[in-house]
Amino acid sequence: MSARAFRRQLVSRAMTALVVVLSLIAVLALVVILGDLVVKGASSIDWAFFTKSPVPAGQAGGGVANAIVGTAIVVGMAALIGVPIGVGGGMYLAEYGSGRLGFLVRFIADVLNGTPSIVVGVVAWTFIVKPTHRFSALAGSIALAILMIPMLARTTEEMVRLVPNSLREAALALGYARWRTSIKVVARTALGGIVTGCLVGIARVAGETAPLLFTALGNLNFTLSVTQPMQTLSLQIYVYATGPFDEWHRLAWASALVLMGLVLVISLTARWVTRQRYGRVR
Amino acid sequence: MITMTAALESHSYSFWYGPTQALHEVSCAIPRQAITALIGPSGCGKTTFLRSINRMHDLTPGARHSGDILLDSGSIFAPGTDVVDLRRRVGMVFQRPNPFPKSVYDNVAYGPRLNALSAEHEVPDRVERALRQAALWDEVKDRLREPGTALSGGQQQRLCIARALANEPEVLLMDEPCSALDPVATQRIEELLVELKQAYTIVLVTHNMQQAARVADFTGFFYLGRLVEFGETEQVFTRPTDERTEAYITGRFG
Numbered sequence: 001m002s003a004r005a006f007r008r009q010l011v012s013r014a015m016t017a018l019v020v021v022l023s024l025i026a027v028l029a030l031v032v033i034l035g036d037l038v039v040k041g042a043s044s045i046d047w048a049f050f051t052k053s054p055v056p057a058g059q060a061g062g063g064v065a066n067a068i069v070g071t072a073i074v075v076g077m078a079a080l081i082g083v084p085i086g087v088g089g090g091m092y093l094a095e096y097g098s099g100r101l102g103f104l105v106r107f108i109a110d111v112l113n114g115t116p117s118i119v120v121g122v123v124a125w126t127f128i129v130k131p132t133h134r135f136s137a138l139a140g141s142i143a144l145a146i147l148m149i150p151m152l153a154r155t156t157e158e159m160v161r162l163v164p165n166s167l168r169e170a171a172l173a174l175g176y177a178r179w180r181t182s183i184k185v186v187a188r189t190a191l192g193g194i195v196t197g198c199l200v201g202i203a204r205v206a207g208e209t210a211p212l213l214f215t216a217l218g219n220l221n222f223t224l225s226v227t228q229p230m231q232t233l234s235l236q237i238y239v240y241a242t243g244p245f246d247e248w249h250r251l252a253w254a255s256a257l258v259l260m261g262l263v264l265v266i267s268l269t270a271r272w273v274t275r276q277r278y279g280r281v282r
Numbered sequence: 283m284i285t286m287t288a289a290l291e292s293h294s295y296s297f298w299y300g301p302t303q304a305l306h307e308v309s310c311a312i313p314r315q316a317i318t319a320l321i322g323p324s325g326c327g328k329t330t331f332l333r334s335i336n337r338m339h340d341l342t343p344g345a346r347h348s349g350d351i352l353l354d355s356g357s358i359f360a361p362g363t364d365v366v367d368l369r370r371r372v373g374m375v376f377q378r379p380n381p382f383p384k385s386v387y388d389n390v391a392y393g394p395r396l397n398a399l400s401a402e403h404e405v406p407d408r409v410e411r412a413l414r415q416a417a418l419w420d421e422v423k424d425r426l427r428e429p430g431t432a433l434s435g436g437q438q439q440r441l442c443i444a445r446a447l448a449n450e451p452e453v454l455l456m457d458e459p460c461s462a463l464d465p466v467a468t469q470r471i472e473e474l475l476v477e478l479k480q481a482y483t484i485v486l487v488t489h490n491m492q493q494a495a496r497v498a499d500f501t502g503f504f505y506l507g508r509l510v511e512f513g514e515t516e517q518v519f520t521r522p523t524d525e526r527t528e529a530y531i532t533g534r535f536g
Contacts, residue, residue, distance in 0.1 A: 167380055172341075
């Protein structure tokens with residue numbers, strides 16, 4: 001073997017080893033976080049944890065039922081607001097957004113995508129909480145929706161752009177109007193990718209805390225009223241983890257484990273949907 | 283002798299992509315219930331002309347035209363012309379098979395359902411008829427629920443032909459329909475074309491001169507955006523009147 005070939009192989013091996021190590025480090029972070037949560041949180045998870053609301057500070061027992069239900073409501077409403085606008089905007093960008101308006105919308109979406117979530121929280125406080133004189137779950141949902149919309153718009157745009165132009169032409173040549181082509185053929189074809197994007201977006205905002213601090217605020221009691229302050233898991237973790245009681249710390253770890261599990265389930269669903277979509281055809 | 287009436291007429295039709303002129307004053311009369319082949323080297327404008335006939339250029343930015351194209355003596359550019367209706371009357375089959383990622387049945391049912399040509403209970407009949415016309419029925423009648431993309435390339439192309447036929451068009455535009463197919467699949471499509479001309483006016487763009495000679499009744503030769511020669515296939519291939527046509531069909535360029 002020549003010296004050149006030897007050197008080339010050596011560099012190749014070293015580089016391979018390097019990327020393997022770096023990947024392991026990246027994966028390690030997830031493993032450590034999950035492991036830590038399981039070790040510290042799993043023991044506190046029992047039936048009462050899911051079914052009871054918090055008890056006054058210092059007492060033992062109680063659960064986070066209010067926060068689990070609150071997370072479902074706040075994130076659910078955020079999805080109801082954010083998904084139609086985000087997906088619709090993405091469709092527009094991909095199918096009609098070649099002009100100046102498209103450029104502007106795309107630019108704004110990109111800027112909004114990079115906006116720190118706490119800024120969105122402050123904005124929601126200014127425009128919703130302050131005029132209505134009350135913190136509310138709805139305000140929190142709107143803040144989360146604002147975070148979700150640019151994410152969904154951009155992923156939807158990417159997914160729709162992947163649809164081959166030949167399919168659009170086929171539909172147009174059959175006498176489909178352009179808008180009908182967009183819905184019946186293009187959106188249908190990209191549906192798997194769009195659903196995946198939505199689930200990833202929902203999982204992202206489900207763990208947000210900062211925008212909720214000024215909007216949903218948190219609530220130690222169980223409530224279903226969306227015009228009242230509402231507890232979410234992320235807010236619960238924030239309050240309990242920074243509080244002075246051991247009992248609170250225990251519940252914070254358990255809540256973190258549940259939240260992490262929730263996000264994981266959503267992400268895995270997204271994976272599954274993607275595979276359904278791309279595994280079936282050819 | 284039967285006099286052939288023209289299904290399509292082009293009158294001094296010119297076309298521009300932005301500043302680039304792609305077609306220069308194309309005039310011809312495309313006869314009814316016959317196969318007309320458009321041949322010529324790449325970039326000569328034959329596909330541009332084909333796509334003008336069902337106004338597929340409407341969405342091309344910067345596209346404009348002058349002159350006129352008549353379908354059944356009516357201008358396809360006349361104000362008030364419904365493009366959707368035009369495209370129902372003028373079906374199109376593309377270079378590469380492009381079935382929708384749906385079932386075989388749904389692919390063919392797309393047109394009839396949209397155009398409300400038939401009540402929902404008539405759709406199955408129309409689908410079957412279109413698949414039979416496209417000589418695909420026997421191969422897919424037990425697989426109507428399978429995705430159209432699971433068929434072979436040649437079957438997919440016949441599925442696309444069936445999809446176009448289900449609209450019951452008057453004219454069928456075909457843009458190199460065999461260029462992505464093997465010789466056996468090509469032969470099947472060619473046999474199919476000859477059958478279909480009983481009922482349809484077919485305009486066929488092809489790079490394959492043998493194919494034009496085999497199936498076409500009339501042939502137009504495009505060169506540099508001009509329709510250099512147009513006539514009966516026999517005459518164009520054996521006694522071309524223009525020396526450029528002769529040079530092309532004898533393989534001296536192209």
